[in-house]
Amino acid sequence: NGHPVASKLLVLCTISSGGLLAYAESQSNVGSPIVDPNQNESRKKRVVVLGTGWAGTSFLKYLDASAYDVQVVSPRNYFAFTPLLPSVTCGTVEARSIVEPVRNIIKKRNGEIKFWEAECVKIDAANKNVSLRANFDQNLVGNKEFSLEYDYLVIALGAQVNTFNTPGVNENCHFLKEVEDAQKIRMSVIDCFEMAVLPGLSEEERRRNLHFVIVGGGPTGVEFAAELHDYFQEDLVKLYPMVKDLVKITVIQSGDHILNMFDDRISNFAEKKFTRDGIDVQTGCRVVSVSDKEITMKVKSKGEVCSIPHGLVVWSTGVGTRPVVRDFMQQIGQADKRVLVTDEWLRVKGCEDVYAIGDCASISQRKIMEDIFTIFKAADKDNSGTLTVDEFRDVVDDIIIRYPQVELYLKSKHLQDVTDLWKDLDGSDKKEVNVEEFKLALSQVDSQMKSLPATAQVAAQQGTYLSSCFNRREHCKEHPEGPRRFKSSGQHEFLPFRYKHFGQFAPLGGEQAAAELPGDWVSMGHSTQWLWYSVYASKQVSWRTRVLVVSDWTRRFIFGRDSSRI
Ligand code: FAD
Known part of the structure; x- marks a missing residue:
């Protein structure tokens, strides 16, 4: 009972007997849970964490893993520093510089954390288990599907791109959500230039190839437009001088201004800077369909529908619910909600021992x-x-x-x-x-206050908060009266989650950025860009990625960006 050596052996047994061998089980055992025969005797509660993004990783980073039997599931075996994804699209930083293997993160924790590279396909809250599918298409001996039982479930599945069911978007647009998306954009941008310089094309075709359209004037869309503009001005113009006058960047925004979640001063500054840079900003336009050559939109003020040719479209209009989360919401009577609704302690409403953090969740207001x-x-x-x-x-x-x-x-x-x-x-x-x-x-x-902004900042703070609740759970059980100041009947044992807003950045290209800082402080220009560099360098998840990112920035300053299509 609780002997450290014994419990270590137990964990090792769990891995070897229940874990790795489960992959090699025969087809007859499809979907069988990974169960340790001695599990019931173990006094450690099983915690299953779904997702290794901002929320899941910060939960794991601060969790006292020695107190629980922790298993982590994600189809990606790495954490990605998403704020630098726009920089990956143009080669300002390399994809590998912004990712950290999950196993690097968990090996530093005190305790055994198991990681499964798999996708969660079903959450069964009634039976307290999750069904998983291994993330390999081939070369897998035995089962692709298995399940895990839990005592506590932490859902940190993030969100997926929201296309608003606009026809042609899935087939003809790029997204900017995952590392693979950024790498695909990087190659496609170069393709557009290489195609535009081929012999035998009309000027109209060259112009179409070099028309880059960004749908969505939020922080991601604006940052990508700015990166692309810099890439062209600083590097590509020297390599493709023959088509330099044909390049065009357009940002389409359904609202009246770009960056409309920021202070007015910032959106005005951004719009003026984009106008000076020759980036076309079309506000008050809703995209109605996208084909391989044209994008069709409705101009709200006039009610007119018009089409513009494009060479590449990046769709960046907000986030939607992942199918596995949607299915779970239907099971627990939250089908009418956009994201999983939790209470202020991040417990999913109407569900025992299930927590939801990050972009897939929202605290009931x-x-x-x-x-x-x-x-x-x-x-x-x-x-x-x-x-x-x-x-x-x-x-x-x-x-x-x-x-x-x-x-x-x-x-x-x-x-x-x-x-x-x-x-x-x-x-x-x-x-x-x-x-x-x-x-x-x-x-x-009230309806608009339903959720905190879907940002890394919120996700990371929720992960940290939840891990501190888990770390103190045993202590609170032993001292149910709580600290004196909270000592009254009916009080929850933990303080509710409180979000602290540290401000937000909007890089605008040309070594300029805008920032909205706490206390109504707004900062714009070159010095803010240096603040951006220092904040994002300091926020890296490890020293390895910090060094890689800073050296990528330095390399770009000295040699420019690499435009090879690999
Ligand atoms: P994610 O980070 O998306 O993680 C979700 C995890 O779930 C991933 O590990 C994924 O692999 C895993 N997963 C998905 N499906 C399954 C499944 N079926 N089973 C198991 N695991 C699954 N925020 C900021 O605060 N500042 C910024 O500057 C900023 N810039 C951004 C730039 C871009 C291009 C993007 C896309 C986002 C940016 N964000 C920024 C937003 C921020 O990235 C998100 O708010 C944050 O990632 C949310 O964290 P999360 O853990 O909820 O989700």
Whole structure:
């Protein structure tokens, strides 16, 4: 019972008898769980983690793996530093510089963590097991399918590209979600140039080949457009001088501005910079279909439909739900939701011992909204239904301290009702704020507050938070009364998850970037680009990738980008 040597032996037995041999089992055992005969005697709880992205990896990095029997599943045996994917598309950094093998990450943990390179095809919450399919098409002796049983399940499956069912997108567009996507784009860009210089083409055909279209004016689309522009200006123009006047980059955005989740100053700065650089920004346009040669869109203001020829389209319009998550949501009565809804402790609603973190999850805001209304009620001492501007400011500060994630929404320019109130407060002579009016505005934005932004920052913080809950679980069981300050009946043993926003960057090309930092701080220009370099170098998951990324940047400064098509 708990002897360290014994438990190590047990884990080794589990790997050899239940684990690796499971691959070699005969076809008759399709889907049989990897079960250790002594499992029931083991006092360690089995934790299965699905996904090795930002959320899954940060959970594993901080989990006390010696306290659990941990198994990790992912079809990719590496962690990818996604913020640098746009740089991979143009060879500014190499694909291998931004990935870290999962086995490197888990071998540093105290305890035995098992990794299975497989795809989860089904989550069965009723029987507490997950069905997996090994990620190999050939050369696999025995079973491709097996299953794992769990005591706790951590779903960190991320999201997939959202095409909004637009015809032709899957067949004719590139995506920018995975490392393979970035590598494919890199080769296709070079293909476009090589094709455009072949003899016998009309000028129209050359222009079409060299028209690069990006659908989506969010951070990823804008960064890719900027990278591509730099690549062309700094490197390709010297190699393909004969077609340099035919190259065009277009960004199509359905909203009124690009980078519209950022501060107004940043989207204006980006639009002006793109105009100066000759990048065509088409706002208020919705793409309705894509063929191999043309992209068709509807101009919202005029209701007109027009088509433009293209050589390459990159589709970057947000994220959707993965099929395995969608199937699980149907099982647990969340079919009407966009992502898995959790409570503030990241437990999937309506499910025992299942947690969801990162892009595939969203914390239910209902409790937060109730709390916000309570804060308002308490501030309105005379029950008049109005607050003075100062009282109102205190209320908003209080809300932001308790729920930092709400700040994003309170100040988001999409939320016209709320923003108008902020504008009133900032400039006008309005002396009172009608509580009902503000409550109404907030309840209207409730649906948009359903999720925190789908970013690496949120995913990583959730992974870290959840691992700290797991690490303290035993301690809390032994001391159910909790620390004195939380000691009251009905209290949860852990503080709820709180997101801390550290700001966000938008690289704009030409060694310039924009950043929105906490406290309404906006920074733009060359110095921000250097801040971007230092932040992204420091955020690398290992010293190995840090050195590789920095040396790639240096190589690019000295020799330019490599345009070989390999
Ligand atoms: P992911 O990182 O996508 O990880 C999902 C994991 O699940 C992967 O390991 C995947 O292999 C695995 N998986 C998938 N399907 C299965 C299955 N069926 N079974 C088992 N495992 C499975 N965020 C920022 O904060 N800042 C940025 O600058 C930024 N830039 C970005 C640039 C690009 C090009 C992209 C695509 C995203 C960027 N993001 C950025 C967003 C950020 O990458 C995501 O929010 C983050 O990756 C979410 O983490 P996650 O762990 O939820 O999902």
